[in-house]
Amino acid sequence: MTQKLYLFDSYLKRTNAVVLKCEKAENGYEVELDKTVLYPEGGGQPYDTGRIGGINVIRVREEGECVKHTTEEPLALMQEVEVELDWQRRFDHMQQHSGEHLLSFAAKELFGATNIGFHMAALYCTVDFDKEFTKEEILALERRTNELVYSNLAVEITNVHIDALSCFELRKCAKGLSGNVRIISMPGGDSCTCCGTHVKNTGEIGAVLVTAQMHYKGGERITFAAGHRALAFAQQARGITEALARSFSCKMEDVQAAVEKLDTGLSAARRTNKHLYSRLSEYIAKDFRASSKKAGNVHIIVRFVDELPAQMLRQLANxxxxxxCTLALLFTQAEDAIHYTLCCSDGLEADAGELIQAVNAATGGRGGGRGTFGQGSTKKLAALGETLSQLEEYFSKALKSKSCR
Ligand SMILES: [Zn+2]
Incomplete structure (x- = not known):
């Protein structure tokens, strides 16, 4: 059995303890002490890290009445050691956990919503509620939660027997409890059963900021940041907005309008571009047809196109x-690859799926097709002009005797 000092004093950063057990484990050694300040994972809160006798503790878990510490090195049995807590990590967890209690209390108070899941990760926290929230409700929820933070409510720990639990008005009571139960209450605010570590006064939470919301399984998943995390998020958001404002040469508050204006301009430019490319492809088609080679009844057009984007190739080939009575094989360069498109006129006695195999073989590329259309790409760039001449020659021979319906 381990005496769990963190349950009574979240601010206790070190203690002396005796090593009761030390066993080789998969990723180090599992150490049991007579007492500890290190919190094991549980109740949505991650485990603490720290040192035992100067040796790093990389994980802490609870097994019944015992706390098991995973250390990097073994420790001698019955030795008295100093147990030290990584305070920065712990205090961050305390800010998030106490923040979550207030957020959940405010959601219940304002909208009758119940917290049905809490997850604290290294960079974010989420709370799942059993009802959906609007944007306006999120703003109200944030305001109320922060009011409770600024009220600097005391955070009290009470241990009662399960039989006396009905005397307390609780927002939430964990399932499957027995014996002594721990209640975390903030008079004037929240009260619920909880095994986690909390700040002494809600003012220490600093601020609670909702960073994202999404409808999730018929309710709402809220991502939030409290304390140092809220500050870091706000600083990051300011950095992004400042950079955008510099790009647009405008004030930070005018960035949204500038982005909307750019978006409108871009849509118009895309429409113009599409129209111009379409007209350009008509001229290119005329030019290519005028200089096309004829094999029997079939026009053979094998060309490299650098005036059009890859997505226009199919339209040009068509x-x-x-x-x-035409076979068109067009190549274009896009980023680090060369794309090719092969098209046969309706009624030409040829299968694009078969013809594209000859292109794959000549370019070392990959592609496929069937009926009148095929496409592929290759990374090979050397001697492209020569390859195009060879393919033109090949198709001239292969399609010379073909007829068109
Ligand atoms: Zn809790």
């Missing part, structure tokens, strides 16, 4: 094949 335009080229419209007059009938």
């Amino acid at each position: 335009t080229l094949c419209q007059p009938g």
